[in-house]
Every structure is written in structure tokens, then in C-alpha cells.
Amino acid sequence: MVNHSVIEKLTLEQIMSERFSRYSKSIIQERALPDVRDGLKPVQRRILYAMNKDGNTYDKGFRKSAKSVGNVMGNFHPHGDSSIYEALVRMSQEWKIREPLIEMHGNNGSMDGDPAAAMRYTEARLSKIASEMLRDIDKDTVDWVPNFDDTENEPTVLPSRFPNLLVNGATGISSGYATEIPPHNLSEVLDALIYLQKHSDATLDDLMQFIKGPDFPTGGIVQGLDGIKKAYETGRGKIIIRSKTDVEELRGNKTLIRVSELPYEVNKLQLVKQIDEIRINKKIDGIAEVRDESDRNGLSIAIELKRDVDATGILNYLFKNTDLQINYHFNVVAINKMRPERLSLKEILESYLDYQRLIVAKRTKYDLDKAMARQHIVDGLIKALSILDQVIKTIRASDNRKDACNNLISEFDFSEKQADAIVKLQLYRLTNTDVVELQAEKDKLSADILEYNTILNDKNELNKVLTKEFKDIKKAYGNDRLTKIEAEVEELKISKTITVPEEDVVVLVSHDGYLKRSSVRSYKASEVEENGLKEDDYPIFLEQMTTLQHLFMFTNKGNLIYRPVHEITDARWKETGEHISQTIGLADDEEIMKVMSFKTLKETGKFVISTSDGYIKQTEFDKLTPGRNYRSRPAVFEKLKDDSANVVNVDYLEDANANPNVFIASNVGLATCFELDEVSYSGARSTGVRSMDIRDEEQVVDVQLVEQDDKVGMITQRGFYKNMKVDEVPLASRARRGVQVLKSLKKNPHELVDFVKLEKATDSFNPIRVFTNRRRVHDIMPGDHPVNDRQSNGSAVMDVDAEGTPTSMAVLHPEVVANIK
Structure with a gap:
């Protein structure tokens, strides 16, 4: 009789779905996930049963691991010997298993991630507690199935007379499922089982009176009671595991951080390497040396610190940036009634109790x-x-x-x-x-x-x-708990003094948007003029600062660029530095018009911000503190009403209660003065209130905070300069038209370009630098010029045909350069 093959027509989707379902079921049930009843994966179960059947128990001598592996592979687990040996070794590692089920002679690996010696060199036997996993197996307590070649039977589950799933935990990844169950304390779990037997309606809070949380074989400190409770309730949750550390005092005001317990499954060698790399790369300043001093007496990592450093601050940094502290995520998935399920604590205990009653x-x-x-x-x-x-x-x-x-x-x-x-x-x-x-x-x-x-x-x-x-x-x-439970997760606060070594530097910001920081040594080794800038570029900010300070750069279009000094490119004084457009893009007509430095971001002062279209506002310092995206985008500090408008000045007052006068002038030579208290406070994304009544084609050229006895220096488009007392302009109310501060001319009248408040360094006024539209500069010594009245146009100081038309002016501070140490 001829046999004819039957060819079925199936879609690829049907074939892949059916085959993958079979494959998934196989690896979920037969490889990766533990059974809720005995807490074992198939390979672990087969190892324990085969060793027990062979008489390789705790009360007899050790036998070669290779013999046990061969026995398991030949009779029950037809897979590679390496996977069997790895499972056998893991069950013997006391830093991974809370109650080891295998005792081993020889090298069974280490917390440094070292692999175990080859199985031909090591010897193994069941531990005493493993006998409780197999007790009563010969009394028809479990179901049996034929092994892979039908030559003998093997158990589908072990009697497991203690709750191994919770006590030793489990980890595994299968198709579509993963599990991460932490170890627990044997005594606590048994107490909870005894209580649950008598109180079947016990709540999670009742059970947590006994089971406080995970109990890792490596000890450590667990933080986050809410995370533990959520995990026990839903099968998912996150906790923090922190190393146990102590700070020891050494001679010479030095300190040493001693690490005696690590988080679960952290590689000790890699951790020491992480800390040493932080020391070598100087990510924090203060670690002198890190040593692994572990020996047969226990784990010990010594982190020796330099003299007079903040040990707590450094420890917090290490907690945040190394495996001294890790996040542990519960994912309690196990095989329950032949199906993978995510289980709560009570469900696990109830399933185990039902199984033990059956046993x-x-x-x-x-x-x-x-x-x-x-x-x-x-x-x-x-x-x-x-x-x-x-x-x-x-x-x-x-x-x-x-x-x-x-x-x-x-x-x-x-x-x-x-x-x-x-x-x-x-x-x-x-x-x-x-x-x-x-x-x-x-x-x-x-x-x-x-x-x-x-x-x-x-x-x-x-x-x-x-x-x-x-x-x-x-x-x-039973034994005592190893892991300490803390209810709250401690917030790690790391001071900049820890992460950034304090260092004196010279910071430069140029008119064209270049910025850099140079060491004081590099600055002093060069001429001040050899600053690396282009020929027609010039500094608008030059100051000695520390790497712990902060830089605010205000643009004429109302954008604020923030940089911590330590993040500014470190360059030699003769180098150009970085351009601000490398990280933040500016508009074509946008430029940095004011730069300020601050020691902290917790200043209590206020900014006074003025615009060319006649608006002014006061803004508290904390309204302009940087956000998390400061590296890639600027913050808005002034909302301009018109695209043609600009910010003309930003002043900062350390005393939030200060009330100076506001001196304001327009390009047509009108000026007014009023008290700052008339200006209301508003936020960063606001325009403010009217500062001056200006008409079409008019604009405010500058605004200065002054006292009545101050003097101002003015420059016109024709290159005329004059000094004038502030009290020449009567004190009025905000938003007035103002009085004339230039003499009217019928032919070629003067227009005010800019003015500055004259500042004294010693006995004379600081020099003033005038900038022109040809990128030329002209320095003026205010003391060389008389004080003029309001109706004067001053005297000619520049040849505008040769140097260009003045565009702005700034007070120079030679003492700043001279005082750089």
C-alpha cells in the first residue's frame, strides 16, 4: 500500500504563531521560570533529585561535580553540561543564595565575578537544608513523569518542606516573561505561614508584621517600605539597596569610608574599578585611594579620603554614581497551576500552604x-x-x-x-x-x-x-536577618563642592559670543591683549571667578543664557574658546549685551530690566534661575512687544528693598528720572510697565540706576561727549516725556547714542570705552572733561569720519584686571 504525504496550505502567520507558542510554552515551563510550589527551575530540580538519588547527601562525603553533572545530563536533562554546572554552582554560592542547597569544595566563583573552577576540579554534595526539599519524596507525595528517554521516572516537583521560592528567590528571562524574586529570611517566612494557617483572611499588613522585606545574602540596607508593600501587593515594585558603610577617622584629619556589605549581585571588582575611575578622572576631588581589603574574615572595601574633605558628601556622590547603591525591581512571576502568573505575597504563601497540605x-x-x-x-x-x-x-x-x-x-x-x-x-x-x-x-x-x-x-x-x-x-x-529595612528612601543631595573642585579661573565673554575659562597661571603667563579673539572682537566681560560660581549672559532679544563656570570650556588664555552657538543658537541680530556673575543660585536680590521701546520691570532673582534644559536652549527673561525692540540694560540689586532712582533717556535727547518703587514686579515672560513716553521713531537708548548726587557721561552720534549731574533732570513720575538734555540745533542736530553712570575707582572716574559701527573703540577719561549743564552738547572727542559713528559705551574697570591674583 502506498503512503501519500498530505500537504497542508498554511499562512506564514499561522505557522509562526503555532510554532512560537509551542516554543514559548516549552522555555517558560521547562527552563526559565520557577514553580511556585518548590521555587525551582527544572534544571535545579533535576540536579537535587539526581544527587539525592545517587546518595550524594550532606551526611556523606563529597563527590566530583563532573559525576553529578554527568548523571543529571545522562538521565534527566539532555542539554549542555555547562548550563547544568552553572546551575549547580549558583546553588552553592552563599552571596547569591540565602540558604545554599549545594555544598562545594574548591573554587565556586567569587563576588568579583570570577567563574568557578572546571567541574573536574570541584566536589559537591547536597547541603543539610536541601534534604528538606527532598524529604518524603519516597512516600508518593509528588507526581512523576518519564524522563526524556523513558528509561526511568523523574518528579514534576519536589516536596519542598520549606518555602524555597521566597527564601532563595529566583531570576530568569523567558519568552514574553521575566522574573525577579528577591531572597527572604527563612524564619520570617515560616512565621508568616504559621500565622496565615490560623488566619486565612490575613491582610498584607498582617503578613508584613512577620515578613519585613527581602533579606539578601549580602546584607546591605533596603530603603523604601512603600516599594516593598507595592511589590508584595501587585508583584511589581522598586526598592533601593544601599551598601553598609562606616566612616573611620584617621590621623592627620583624614577619613576613611569602610564598605562592609554590598547590594545584592553587585560585582565587587567592578565597583572598586568604578570608584577608582572617579578618582583618576577627578570627577570629584577628595578620594586619595580605594582598596579591596576583603579576606576570609569578610568583605571590606576601604575608600581613603584626603585631608579635611566632606566624607558624607563624597559618600552621597558614590551612592548616586556607582553600584554602592542600586535600584532593585521586583517582578514576581512563577509557574502556578501550569501557567506563568504574577503573584502577590499572599498568593505565594497560600499556594505553598495548599501544596504542603497536599504533601x-x-x-x-x-x-x-x-x-x-x-x-x-x-x-x-x-x-x-x-x-x-x-x-x-x-x-x-x-x-x-x-x-x-x-x-x-x-x-x-x-x-x-x-x-x-x-x-x-x-x-x-x-x-x-x-x-x-x-x-x-x-x-x-x-x-x-x-x-x-x-x-x-x-x-x-x-x-x-x-x-x-x-x-x-x-x-x-532559622537565622537572624542580614538586611536592614529603612522605611524612607533617602534623598541624595550632592554639593557642587564635592563634584567640582574649587579653582580660581579667569572667565572671558566676548562681544561676538566667544566664552572660555582659563587658569590664572595661563592668564598671567600671557599679555592681557593676547586673548585669542579676532582682531575686531573684544571682551565684554572679564573677571576672576571660581569654578563653583555661575554666569548669566543676557541678550538684547530678551534671552538668558546660563552657564556654571565649571562647564565653560577650559582653554589657554591665548586660545579663542567656544562660541555660544555651538550649544545654543542665537538670531542673526541677537548679541550678548550684559554678563553677570553670581556665587550661588540662591541670591535674594532683584533684576531691573529695561527695553528700547520704553518698558521697565523688576524681577526677583529666583524667577530667573536656570531650568534643566539650560545647556541646549536659553530662558526668556524679557518678553519684547515688538520685533524691532531690544533690551537696553539689565541691572542687579543685591538688596531687594533698595530703592534708587531710575535715570532714562531717549535718542532725541529727552531724559526723565523717577523712583524705582514705581516699577512693579513681574515674571520672566512679561514685558513690564511703561518707563518713558516715547513717540514714533524714538527709542530709549539706556537706563541707569542712580542717586541724586551721581553724574552721567553721554555720547552723541556726532562724537560729542559731555558729563552731566543727575539732579539736572528733576525727579518726576514714571512714564513721563522728560526734559531736554541736549541743546537743540536746526542744522545737523545731535542725537543721544548712549550714556553711562560715572563710577569712581579711586580719586578719579573709571575710563569709558566708546564702540563704533566700524568695530573701532575710543577710550575717554571722564575726569578730563568738565561737568556741563542740561542745555550743553558737550565737546567733540571723536572723528566720526575716521573712526565711525558711536553705537554704545561701557565703563572700563582696570582694577579688575589688575587684581587678578
Whole structure:
């Protein structure tokens, strides 16, 4: 007969879906996820069963690991020997397993991530507590299935007389599922089980009176009670695990941070390397040396600090930037009733309790059947001894053993099993003593049978048996908690003094937008003019600062660029530095018009901001503090009403209650003066209030904060300069038209370009630098010019045909350059 193949037409989607489903089910159930009942993956279960079956237990000598691996691979787990050996080694590593199930002689790896020695060199056996995983397995307590080649049977689950899933935890990744279950304290889990047995309606809070949280074999400190509670409630949650550290005082005002416990599964060698790289790269200043001083007495990492440094600050930085502190994410997924499920704490405990009740019931039923079978035999033996002469006579008259059994059954009504036992009875037992022993055995069997029946028929009695066994296990194997639980997650505050070494630097910002910081040594080794800028570029800010200070750069279009000094490009004084457009783009007509430095970002002063279209406002310092995107985008400090308008000045007053006068002038030579209190406070993205009444084609050229006895210096478009007292302009209200401060001319009248408040350095006024539209500069010494009245146009100081038309002016501070140390 010819066999014809049947070809099915299936879509790729159907084929892939069906095949992948089968594959996923296989790796979920047969490889990656633990069973909620015994907390073991198949390879772990097979290792424990095979070693127990082979007699490789705690009360016998060690055997080569290779023998155990070969036994498992040949009989139960037809996969690579490396995966079996890795699973065996992990079950022996006391820094990964809270209660190791394997004892090993030889190198079984280390917390530094070193691999174990090859299996031909190491020896292994089951640990004592592992015997509790396998106890009662020979009493029909678990289901069995054929192994991969049908030559023998293997258990689908181990009796697991303690809750291994919670005690030792689990980690694994499968298709579509992953699990991350932390280890717990054996005593705590058993106490919770005992409580749950008596209080089936127990809440999570009730259970957490016993199970405080994870108990990692490496100790450490767990922070975040809310995360623990959420994980126990939903199967998902996050906690913080922190190393246990102590700060020790050394001679010479030095300190040492001693790390004695690490977070779970942190590689010690990599951690030491992380800390040493921070020291080498000088990410923080203060670590002198880091040493791994671990020995047979325990883990110890020594972080030696330099003299007079903030040990707490450095420790906080290390917590935040190294594995001295890690996040641990619960993902409690296990196989429950043949399906992967995310389980709560109570669900795990309930599933385990149900399983253990079933184990005790099956074991008791096994013991009951065995006791009843023995009782039946004992009854037969007692009866036989009571009619011993007739029994012997019958046996002697029989032809053979089978005939003897048949004769006993027919003549004395013995059962087949009783007759067989009588025939096997040895002559030395035919004494009065043996009758007494048999009667005693019968009495004991009767009592046992009564007890077994009571357990099987009364749930309370079964629970009492289970409770007693839990208490016995706790007494035999319980130990103290290793991990400390802290309710709150500590916020790590890291001072800039820790992350940035304080250093004196010279900071320069140029008119064209270049900025840099140079060491004082580099600055002093060069001429001031050799600043690396282009020929027609010039500094608008030059100051000695520290790397812990802050720089605010205000543009004429109302944008604020912030830079911590330590983030500014470090360059030699003769180098150009970085252009601000490398990180922040500016408009074509936008330029930096004012630069200010601050020691902290917690100043309590205020800014006074003025615009060319006649608006002014006061803004508190904290309204302009930088946001998190300061590196890539500027912040708005002034909202301009018109695209043609500009910010003409930004002043800062340290005293928020200060009330100077506001001196303001327009390009048509009008000026007014009013008190600052008339200007209201408003936020960064506001325009402000009217400062001056200006008409079409007019604009404010500048605004200065002055006192009545101050003087101002003015420059016109024709290159005329004059000094004038502030009190020449009467004090008025805000938003007035103002009075004339230039003499009116019918032909080629003067227009005011800019003015500055004259500042004294010592006995004379600081020089003034005038900038022209040809990128030329002209310096003026105010003391060389008389003080003019309001109707004067001053005197000519510049040849505008040769130097260009003035555009702005600024007060120079030669003492700043001279005072750079």
C-alpha cells in the first residue's frame, strides 16, 4: 500500500504563531521560570533529585561535580553540561543564595565575578537544608513523569518542606516573561505561614508584621517600605539597596569610608574599578585611594579620603554614581497551576500552604496504607503463634512453599499475605518474647492508624502537623536577618563642592559670543591683549571667578543664557574658546549685551530690566534661575512687544528693598528720572510697565540706576561727549516725556547714542570705552572733561569720519584686571 504525504496550505502567520507558542510554552515551563510550589527551575530540580538519588547527601562525603553533572545530563536533562554546572554552582554560592542547597569544595566563583573552577576540579554534595526539599519524596507525595528517554521516572516537583521560592528567590528571562524574586529570611517566612494557617483572611499588613522585606545574602540596607508593600501587593515594585558603610577617622584629619556589605549581585571588582575611575578622572576631588581589603574574615572595601574633605558628601556622590547603591525591581512571576502568573505575597504563601497540605495528606495516606498492611501481617503472625503446633504440622505436611501457603489459607483462613509471612517466619522468632513484641507492635500500629485517620479526616489536625514541622525547620535552620529595612528612601543631595573642585579661573565673554575659562597661571603667563579673539572682537566681560560660581549672559532679544563656570570650556588664555552657538543658537541680530556673575543660585536680590521701546520691570532673582534644559536652549527673561525692540540694560540689586532712582533717556535727547518703587514686579515672560513716553521713531537708548548726587557721561552720534549731574533732570513720575538734555540745533542736530553712570575707582572716574559701527573703540577719561549743564552738547572727542559713528559705551574697570591674583 502506498503512503501519500498530505500537504497542508498554511499562512506564514499561522505557522509562526503555532510554532512560537509551542516554543514559548516549552522555555517558560521547562527552563526559565520557577514553580511556585518548590521555587525551582527544572534544571535545579533535576540536579537535587539526581544527587539525592545517587546518595550524594550532606551526611556523606563529597563527590566530583563532573559525576553529578554527568548523571543529571545522562538521565534527566539532555542539554549542555555547562548550563547544568552553572546551575549547580549558583546553588552553592552563599552571596547569591540565602540558604545554599549545594555544598562545594574548591573554587565556586567569587563576588568579583570570577567563574568557578572546571567541574573536574570541584566536589559537591547536597547541603543539610536541601534534604528538606527532598524529604518524603519516597512516600508518593509528588507526581512523576518519564524522563526524556523513558528509561526511568523523574518528579514534576519536589516536596519542598520549606518555602524555597521566597527564601532563595529566583531570576530568569523567558519568552514574553521575566522574573525577579528577591531572597527572604527563612524564619520570617515560616512565621508568616504559621500565622496565615490560623488566619486565612490575613491582610498584607498582617503578613508584613512577620515578613519585613527581602533579606539578601549580602546584607546591605533596603530603603523604601512603600516599594516593598507595592511589590508584595501587585508583584511589581522598586526598592533601593544601599551598601553598609562606616566612616573611620584617621590621623592627620583624614577619613576613611569602610564598605562592609554590598547590594545584592553587585560585582565587587567592578565597583572598586568604578570608584577608582572617579578618582583618576577627578570627577570629584577628595578620594586619595580605594582598596579591596576583603579576606576570609569578610568583605571590606576601604575608600581613603584626603585631608579635611566632606566624607558624607563624597559618600552621597558614590551612592548616586556607582553600584554602592542600586535600584532593585521586583517582578514576581512563577509557574502556578501550569501557567506563568504574577503573584502577590499572599498568593505565594497560600499556594505553598495548599501544596504542603497536599504533601502532608499524601504522606499520611502512604503511612496509613503501610501501617494497615503491616497490621494485617502482625494479626496473622499473632494468630499463627497462638496455634503454632497446628501451623507447623500443616507446613510439614505440605509439598512446597506454595502448597504450604495454600494449606494455611484453606485450613486456618489466613490471607495470602499473612500465609506468605508465616511461611517466611524464622524459627528463632517462635518464642514467647516475640509474641509480646508483636502485640506491642500491633498496639503501636493501631495508635498510628488512628492518628493517620484523624489527620486525614480533620483539617485542623493536618494544620497542626504542618505547623509543628514549620517550627521544627525554623528551629533547625532559622537565622537572624542580614538586611536592614529603612522605611524612607533617602534623598541624595550632592554639593557642587564635592563634584567640582574649587579653582580660581579667569572667565572671558566676548562681544561676538566667544566664552572660555582659563587658569590664572595661563592668564598671567600671557599679555592681557593676547586673548585669542579676532582682531575686531573684544571682551565684554572679564573677571576672576571660581569654578563653583555661575554666569548669566543676557541678550538684547530678551534671552538668558546660563552657564556654571565649571562647564565653560577650559582653554589657554591665548586660545579663542567656544562660541555660544555651538550649544545654543542665537538670531542673526541677537548679541550678548550684559554678563553677570553670581556665587550661588540662591541670591535674594532683584533684576531691573529695561527695553528700547520704553518698558521697565523688576524681577526677583529666583524667577530667573536656570531650568534643566539650560545647556541646549536659553530662558526668556524679557518678553519684547515688538520685533524691532531690544533690551537696553539689565541691572542687579543685591538688596531687594533698595530703592534708587531710575535715570532714562531717549535718542532725541529727552531724559526723565523717577523712583524705582514705581516699577512693579513681574515674571520672566512679561514685558513690564511703561518707563518713558516715547513717540514714533524714538527709542530709549539706556537706563541707569542712580542717586541724586551721581553724574552721567553721554555720547552723541556726532562724537560729542559731555558729563552731566543727575539732579539736572528733576525727579518726576514714571512714564513721563522728560526734559531736554541736549541743546537743540536746526542744522545737523545731535542725537543721544548712549550714556553711562560715572563710577569712581579711586580719586578719579573709571575710563569709558566708546564702540563704533566700524568695530573701532575710543577710550575717554571722564575726569578730563568738565561737568556741563542740561542745555550743553558737550565737546567733540571723536572723528566720526575716521573712526565711525558711536553705537554704545561701557565703563572700563582696570582694577579688575589688575587684581587678578
